[in-house]
Amino acid sequence: MKKILAALLAGAMLASLAGCGSGGSDTLAQIKKDGKLVMATNAAFPPFEYIAGNEPAGVDVDIAAEIAKDLGVTLEVSDMDFNAIIPAVQAGKASLGAAGMTVTDERKQQIDFSDEYVKSAQYVIIMKGSGITADSLGEAGVIIGVQEGTTGDFYATDDIKGDPNTEEVARYKNAIVASQDLMNGKCSAVIIDEMPAKSIVAANPDKLELLPDVLTEESYAIAVKKGDTAFLEQVNKTIARLKSEGKIDEFLIQHTGE
Numbered sequence: 001m002k003k004i005l006a007a008l009l010a011g012a013m014l015a016s017l018a019g020c021g022s023g024g025s026d027t028l029a030q031i032k033k034d035g036k037l038v039m040a041t042n043a044a045f046p047p048f049e050y051i052a053g054n055e056p057a058g059v060d061v062d063i064a065a066e067i068a069k070d071l072g073v074t075l076e077v078s079d080m081d082f083n084a085i086i087p088a089v090q091a092g093k094a095s096l097g098a099a100g101m102t103v104t105d106e107r108k109q110q111i112d113f114s115d116e117y118v119k120s121a122q123y124v125i126i127m128k129g130s131g132i133t134a135d136s137l138g139e140a141g142v143i144i145g146v147q148e149g150t151t152g153d154f155y156a157t158d159d160i161k162g163d164p165n166t167e168e169v170a171r172y173k174n175a176i177v178a179s180q181d182l183m184n185g186k187c188s189a190v191i192i193d194e195m196p197a198k199s200i201v202a203a204n205p206d207k208l209e210l211l212p213d214v215l216t217e218e219s220y221a222i223a224v225k226k227g228d229t230a231f232l233e234q235v236n237k238t239i240a241r242l243k244s245e246g247k248i249d250e251f252l253i254q255h256t257g258e
């Protein structure tokens with residue numbers, strides 16, 4: 001019995017070792033070899049990621065810089081469409097994805113998530129005085145602007161319109177272009193995460209306003225390649241340190257200009 005157990009244990013250890021080598025779960029080794037950590041993001045999502053001058057900045061950029069610092073390497077930010085982030089992490093083109101990314105069961109099939117670091121929700125931006133309400137969003141002819149492939153897109157498509165083929169959800173590359181179309185009268189509302197929604201309204205206070213309704217409850221986490229436990233532990237270690245030092249709150253305050 002003992003022998004069988006020992007053999008089983010040895011087998012399991014070998015399998016997990018093999019998993020480390022062949023399953024592509026070698027992000028830490030790659031980061032150390034390259035001397036850099038590559039963060040995939042979509043830098044049009046303030047205050048989490050945006051371009052300041054010519055440089056990417058934001059809460060997620062600061063968090064990724066701390067992960068890189070703890071590993072003794074530099075940070076490189078790779079800006080792409082939101083939809084491209086998970087494939088980039090899966091392909092090992094990026095060490096991690098940090099993009100105000102909501103933890104969802106569907107995404108958990110594709111990548112592993114770190115511990116959660118911020119709570120969020122979907123909010124509705126409308127033109128001031130347009131009379132659009134949360135209840136009217138489902139009505140025929142009401143076009144909802146969203147960022148393609150986000151939880152706002154899923155909520156508008158599945159929960160509000162209730163039709164995966166709806167033509168009444170306008171999908172944009174990011175919330176900033178969606179809100180420009182809102183101001184140009186091409187859509188009636190924009191559904192996007194709480195802090196970007198507030199930041200977009202704050203930048204256009206004469207034209208835009210937020211509805212009081214909170215559509216969802218969500219949490220953000222960092223995406224890493226599936227099965228890459230060693231790297232995931234490292235990411236979680238830095239997140240735990242930042243939380244205990246109150247740094248994430250500090251980053252949020254810094255990048256919302258409050």
Ligand code: GLN
Pocket residue numbers: 042045082099100101102103147149150151152193
């Ligand atoms: N939190 C939303 C999502 O994960 C939007 C993220 C984003 O646009 N960067 O789908």
